[in-house]
Amino acid sequence: MADDPAEIRADAAPEVEAVPAPSPALPEPAVALGGRLDRRLLLKGLSAGLAGVGLAPLLAACSSSNNAKVTKAPVGNEPAGGTPAVVISKGASLSILMWNHFVPAFDTYFDKYASDWGKTNNVNVRVDHVDIAQLPGRLAAEAAAGRGHDLFAFAAQIQTRRYQNRLVDMTPLMEPMIKAYGDVIPIGKATSFIDGKWLGLPHFNVIIPPLVRTDLLKDNGLKTPETWDDVMAAGKVLKPKNHAAGLAISHCNDANHNWRAIMWSFGASEVQQDGKTLALDTQEMKDFLTWAKQFQAEANSDEVYAWGDVSDNQYLGSGTGFFIHDAISALRSLQGKNDQLYNNIAILPEMKGPKAQLSMPDPQVFAIWNFTPKANAEAASSFLWTYMNNWKANFIASTGYNMPMFANQLVKPMPVLSEDPKFVVMQDYQGALLQTYGYPGPQTPASEDVLAQYIIPDMIGKLKGSGTVEDALKFARDQIAPIYAKNYKSNLTPAPNVTAIPK
Amino acid sequence: MSLTRTPAAAEAAAVAVAPQREAGRMRRMVRGEAAFGYLLMAPVIIYLALLLLYPLLLSVWFSLTDASTGQPFGSWVGLKNFTDVWSNETFRLALRNSFIFTFGSEIGKAILGTVLAFLLLRRFRGKKVLRALLVLPWTVPVALTTLGWLLLFDPTFSMLNRTTSAIGFPYHPNWLGEPVPAMIAIMMANIWRGFPFSAIILLAGLTSVPPEILESAALDGCGFLRRFHYIIVPMIAPILFIGLLFDLVFSFTDLSVVYLLTRGGPENTTHILPELAYQNGIQGGDLAQGAAISLFMLPVFVVACVIMLRILRRREI
CATH class of the missing domain: 3.40.190.10 (Periplasmic binding protein-like II)
Structure with a gap:
């Protein structure tokens, strides 16, 4: 020792x-x-x-x-x-x-x-x-x-x-x-x-922190992002230069936690604090989806629809991506192998949204x-x-x-x-900054099912091309509502007792 | 009345009893043979009951309850799981995809398998080595071979796209990121895995066709296609049907290729029934819904099996 x-x-x-x-x-x-x-x-x-x-x-x-x-x-x-x-x-x-x-x-x-x-x-x-x-x-x-x-x-x-x-x-x-x-x-x-x-x-x-290419930001006169809007602004400049951001919109774990973190930072969520009542039809959710559509079109890589859990690591490692949101293994894997790139990547505090700053580890x-x-x-x-x-x-x-x-x-x-x-x-990644699926309610079998079926990433996927916010919302509603309804009609999975969680 | 029996009467009686004894002996033997037959069949019956019937009945039970992985002994909900999944857009897409995936793959396997089988019929140096190598895709673990395809289709480093780009081909899709190319990609991986099996089945049939029949047909002026259509196919039909049946079942129930390549993405466009059942039933914990989804495959199998076996039986008669 x-x-x-x-x-x-x-x-x-x-x-x-x-x-x-x-x-x-x-x-x-x-x-x-x-x-x-x-x-x-x-x-x-x-x-x-x-x-x-x-x-x-x-x-x-x-x-x-x-x-x-x-x-x-x-x-x-x-x-x-x-x-x-x-x-x-x-x-x-x-x-x-x-x-x-x-x-x-x-x-x-x-x-x-x-x-x-x-x-x-x-x-x-x-x-x-x-x-x-x-x-x-x-x-x-x-x-x-x-x-x-x-x-x-x-x-x-x-x-x-x-x-x-x-x-x-x-x-x-x-x-x-x-x-x-x-x-x-x-x-x-x-x-x-x-x-x-x-x-x-x-x-x-x-x-799961943001990992960003400081050299690309500097070369293009961009400030280090602090908010999700800053990431969008940088992406708009860097995507045309083949350095788009890389947030997966696919059936992988990364997509599940990244899009939840952004969704929560807009004050949106799939469910309310009681863990039972759906919260999809809110202005916050519409704002989030509008942002996501623009982000995908103007700042995010077009490859992300096929990504697995290691794809963003590889994307960053290839020297192409300017921003990913993933565990530090993406960085560790470059350490000693590509020191120049490693030195040009910074770990940032979690990005802030219009309503909150939250992360899903x-x-x-x-x-x-x-x-x-x-x-x-x-x-x-x-x-x-x-x-x-x-x-x-x-x-x-x-x-x-x-x-x-x-x-x-x-x-x-x-x-x-x-x-x-x-x-x-x-x-600094500790305390109430870190939340998990089911937020702002407790983690429940219903929220777990929504996670396992990749419904949130698929909701973002529905925004592709001519897809509208309404299309995405309808899809999410159709998929999520039966899951919550089924779980809370059944006596076998009682509604979670939120107040039992000690503060 | 004399109680003693004359030798003639005794002989007559013995002659009369003999057939009865013989019949009894035969009956016992038949009964014994039947019992022995059942005894020989017992391992298969026990095997089928334990490994096929029990899980099938369990699936039926799950599908009629609200069982979850946390509460496997759910309570009765009737046909609700079936109506729920039927009303789900993702399920209907998966059902459609299952047919596209199965029949698309079967067509590909049939074409490539036939070509390969005829190639392997020819005499050439290194034929045995080549035959062994060609079977590799079918024998190597699916996880390993599918990872190879994953690299070929990788959105960032796709070797397929790099190759086609190098030869000047203008179309470079995001193979696993767009609905149609993704569907083609999973079918390509499945065809590649399965066509050696089709080829071997066909090869086994082809070698059983007497060469003199083919030679005389050729002398009579039959071309290759006519010989294939009118002589080879009818003669090897039983083998072909059994092979096709096996292959249909393999393709319709194959979740590994889809799970490893796309997990049903992008946006649920490549889900097939077994993979969706696994996702919702095991990963999502909703055993009841997973069972209901997988049971939708049962009628398809039953219909396919009955049709094929009937055709086979008619041909044999």
């Missing part, structure tokens, strides 16, 4: 890999029969554990002033007297389902971490990775079969509410975590806190099936506690990609991001 924050860089990640996962002190078994965590026991255990590890260094780990000290000994790596976080019954094993991370080094790190944790705790650990798009299908199969991985990650499409009756209540694990690392930011609550219970453990957000949330055998659920909880306490090393291993969702972990200066001027701005 690096002793000084300055030493903690992306290339330091392999060092982190070598650190075996220790076991924080937690003397009591904390998982009750049936796979549900026993809150009282776990709280007792965690309190003892925190005391054993030393609460002061743990909290210091989250503070900016003591960053160097904490980096030297992150709490997850503190010796903990050899007592596991949760007493794990004999014969436990742990199977984990993850997605293929966009930073492959993080997968290597995670797999080794899990393997080392297993060796330390005498638990046979297996980690499986699938493509992010395959996760919903895989989880549906596991839920239907009533068997599968003991611990798994929801990614991008967070289905905690859909599977609310199939998930372990992780509140006993979350409460001490919130105590140690601060409140969970709104998007973490929206994705994990369901009807008064923590059914997921917010792992991280993949931030891709969150990842851990969850445990309630049909997981008791011993394995204990192992999963113990693993999560240890792993999440090692958050700083995890963050470094992801090269600053995995933005934490606990407020105290987002205190500046953050490792990795604070050390490179290019990435400093990423530290």
Whole structure:
């Protein structure tokens, strides 16, 4: 491990890999029969554990002033007297389902971490990775079969509410975590806190910032964009010069989050705050669609109708695009390979719209099936506690990609991001700026269905050529209204309880 | 009345009983054979029941409920899912696309498969190696081959467009970004994958045609097309029909090419039924609607199978 924050860089990640996962002190078994965590026991255990590890260094780990000290000994790596976080019954094993991370080094790190944790705790650990798009299908199969991985990650499409009756209540694990690392930011609550219970453990957000070519702006006398209108203005100048912006209008994840972020910044949304009432027929939505039609015609690339999730990265990497809105992997992939282009790309704060400044990242949330055998659920909880306490090393291993969702972990200066001027701005991506699908209401199965069917990008697609705002609105109405109607007529998916989300 | 039986009477009685015994033995044997037959059939019946009938019945059940991935045991809603999907524009587009995709692909496969089969009938050096290579598209995993097509059709780096541009061809579409080219693109990928299978089926049939019949027809002045139409096709019709049936089912149910190339885009214009069912039922979590969409394929299969098998049976008679 690096002793000084300055030493903690992306290339330091392999060092982190070598650190075996220790076991924080937690003397009591904390998982009750049936796979549900026993809150009282776990709280007792965690309190003892925190005391054993030393609460002061743990909290210091989250503070900016003591960053160097904490980096030297992150709490997850503190010796903990050899007592596991949760007493794990004999014969436990742990199977984990993850997605293929966009930073492959993080997968290597995670797999080794899990393997080392297993060796330390005498638990046979297996980690499986699938493509992010395959996760919903895989989880549906596991839920239907009533068997599968003991611990798994929801990614991008967070289905905690859909599977609310199939998930372990992780509140006993979350409460001490919130105590140690601060409140969970709104998007973490929206994705994990369901009807008064923590059914997921917010792992991280993949931030989706604007990435812009500063050299092209400078050469053409254009100012650095701060608003979506600025992007339009720059695009109008640069598109005729073959440097159009690149926002996908296709059936891909990027299109889903980018167009939602812009839509919200115009004050428009698919649904109202109650999560049930449609909000399509508003002046804000018409303004947004009018803007989108003009943006597509005058500022955005014509190729975007066929794009997949990596297309905008490739577009930026080809030296053609002047603006994309995607994760920093687009930039990282150029680092060391095309330094000239890399140096000419800046990460910007989220663009402002006429009504708001909002961003839609891709969150990842851990969850445990309630049909997981008791011993394995204990192992999963113990693993999560240890792993999440090692958050700083995890963050470094992801090269600053995995933005934490606990407020105290987002205190500046953050490792990795604070050390490179290019990435400093990423530290500002937190709090209420970050929202998820279903906004301004909660995330619901209906909003998830709208997301999975790419209805918002398709609504923008309807504006192509002679398509009008009315055509786009009609399409969205016809597609979205039956989905919400179906979900809220059924007793099986009750209307979300918005007030239950803690502020 | 004497209780003893004379030898003659006993013999007569024995002669009378013998056929009865024989019949009984035969009956037992037949019964035994039937039981043995059923025993031999049992693995297939169990296989069909478990892997085909059970999922089919489950789909029917899902389609009549409001089941979702989170609540697979939904409550009864009758035919609502069917009426809902029928009223959906995207579904109707997917239904239309399924037919275009299937029949378009079949025509392409039939033409290319026939040409390839006749080419492979000829004797030339390296024929076996070439035959093995030609089967590769069909045997290599679809995800791998489709990724190759994705590169060919890539909107930014399309090798296809670069090549056509280099030879001065004026039309360079955004293959996967415009409705018609996107539909052509997915059909091209499907034809490329499937035509070696058509060729092999046809080749198997062609090799079974006695060469002397073709030679005598040629001597009688029959040209290639007439020989093909009046001799070859009727003789290999059973093989052709079975091959066509297989291919129709493969194409109509193939979601991988569409999923990997367009995911139904641009603007839902390349959705086909199996891919839409996967998107809505599994990705979107609406199991009931996904099941209803996929069940729309069932009548098509049943009609196609019945027609083809009837034609086959008539020909055999």
